[in-house]
Amino acid sequence: MKNLLLLLGIVLAGSACTNTDYHSYQFALLGDNPYSPPGYIRYLRMIEHVNAQPDLQWIVHLGDVKGGDSSCSDAELSRYFELNQLFEAPFIVTPGDNDWLDCKRASAGGFNDYERLAAFRRIFYPRAGYSTGGNPMPIMQQSAGDEFSEFVENAMWERDGVIFASVHVVALTEPATDPAQYARRTAAATAWIETAFNRAQQSNAKAVFLAMQAGSLKEMLAISLLMIFLAAVVLMVARLFGMKKGYL
Numbered sequence: 001m002k003n004l005l006l007l008l009g010i011v012l013a014g015s016a017c018t019n020t021d022y023h024s025y026q027f028a029l030l031g032d033n034p035y036s037p038p039g040y041i042r043y044l045r046m047i048e049h050v051n052a053q054p055d056l057q058w059i060v061h062l063g064d065v066k067g068g069d070s071s072c073s074d075a076e077l078s079r080y081f082e083l084n085q086l087f088e089a090p091f092i093v094t095p096g097d098n099d100w101l102d103c104k105r106a107s108a109g110g111f112n113d114y115e116r117l118a119a120f121r122r123i124f125y126p127r128a129g130y131s132t133g134g135n136p137m138p139i140m141q142q143s144a145g146d147e148f149s150e151f152v153e154n155a156m157w158e159r160d161g162v163i164f165a166s167v168h169v170v171a172l173t174e175p176a177t178d179p180a181q182y183a184r185r186t187a188a189a190t191a192w193i194e195t196a197f198n199r200a201q202q203s204n205a206k207a208v209f210l211a212m213q214a215g216s217l218k219e220m221l222a223i224s225l226l227m228i229f230l231a232a233v234v235l236m237v238a239r240l241f242g243m244k245k246g247y248l
Contacts (some may be wrong), residue, residue, distance in 0.1 A: 002242055002246070008091035011012065012112060012192075021201075023160055025055070025057050025159065025160070025163055026052075026053065026055065026056055026057060027056060027057045027059065027060065027062050028050050028056060028058075028060070028089070029062070029211070030046075030060070030061055030062070031060075031063055031064060031096070031213060031228045032062070032063075032064040032096070033046075033065075034065075034066070034083075035044050035064075035065070035066070035067040035070075035081075036209045037069075039067075040083075043083065044083075044086075047083075047087055047246060049088065049090045049248040050087060050089075051089075051191050052084075053065045053188050055126055055161065056089045056231050057089065057090075057130075058089050058090040058091070058092060058131065058133075058137065059078055059087050059089055059090070059091050059092070059133065060092050060093075060094075060164075060166065060211045061091070061092070062095070062141055062211060062212070062213045063093065063094050063096025063097070063098075063099060063170065063213030064096035064097065064098040064213065065070045065081075065084065065093065065096070065098075065099055065124075065138075066099065066100040067096055067098060067110055068097065068102040068105065068108065069102075069107040070084070070098075070108060071108060071109050072099075072100070072102075072108045072109050073109060073110050073231065074115055074118075074123070077099075077116075077119060077120060077124075078122050078123055079192050081093075081123050081132075084132070084133070085133060085134065086134075087124075087133045087134060087137060088133070089133055089134065089135060089136040090131040090133045090135055090137040091131055091132045091133030091134075091186070092126075092139070092166055092211070093153070093166075094153055094166040094167065094168055094169075094211055095117065095120055095153055095168055095170060095213070095215055096153075096170055096210055097170045097213070098212040098221075099112050099116075100113055100114075100117035101117075101121050101170060103116035104177070107141050109180040111183075112178055114177065114178060114181055115182075118150075121150070121152050121153060124153075125141075125152040125153060128141065128152070129141065129144070130146070131135050131155070133157060137157070138157070139155040139156065139157045140155065140156040140157065140226060141154065141155055142154035142156075142188060142191075142192050142195075142210045147191070148169055148184075148188040148191065148192075151168060151188045153166065154166060154167055154168055154189075154192045154239030156192075156195070156196060158199075158200070158203070158205070161203075161204075161205050161206040161207070162205060162206060162207045162208070162209055163196050163197075163199055163200045163203070163207070163208045163209065164192070164209045164211070165195075165196040165208070165209070165210055165211070166240070167192050167193060167210055167211070167212040167214070168185060168188065168189060169189050169212040169213065169214050170211070170212075170213050170214065173224060176216040189212075193210065196208050196210065
């Protein structure tokens with residue numbers, strides 16, 4: 001299902017660039033890497049390949065920067081952060097289950113999962129209002145508001161009539177260690193998706209690109225239904241007010 005999400009995103013982004021009023025551009029989309037020492041070496045080679053691409057605008061990582069059974073210590077998280085700073089273009093990451101949720105596994109160190117989420121946020125999002133990577137770019141973060149101030153990972157930016165947003169969606173159908181945190185994470189994700197579509201409507205955008213890591217078929221279906229519902233609402237409003245351009 002993750003691959004389906006990647007393909008959908010690429011189609012949406014590509015469709016926004018077919019109009020002659022817009023310029024084409026490229027960005028890299030990846031996830032679930034690296035998992036193991038051999039994967040670490042391959043990842044370094046991939047970074048070299050990505051950096052060799054001319055005029056690449058940014059890199060989006062869909063989560064799982066490490067294996068689910070590998071250590072979640074500060075030292076290991078920092079090591080993977082520094083690894084991804086080898087990308088020369090701006091780097092944006094949304095957390096995956098391996099990055100904090102699975103840290104409660106004994107093999108990963110037996111940590112408190114939400115304490116590790118706080119650590120991941122501290123390490124991977126060090127500068128408010130900017131991505132990381134070799135050439136950080138300005139971004140809008142959900143944490144800039146008062147309601148969800150801890151959600152530094154939910155980012156948004158715009159390029160040539162396309163709204164891009166990273167949304168922290170992981171393990172929403174699994175039993176929550178902390179039901180209150182579960183509910184808050186769900187509310188933050190829903191609010192951020194709504195913000196992306198509202199911004200698209202206000203700016204008359206051509207498309208919305210959502211980057212997230214979702215771990216199950218039920219979860220993907222739920223998010224897909226939510227996206228379809230929101231898109232239908234936007235289309236209804238657009239037609240009501242006589243707008244000529246549609247939204248995806």
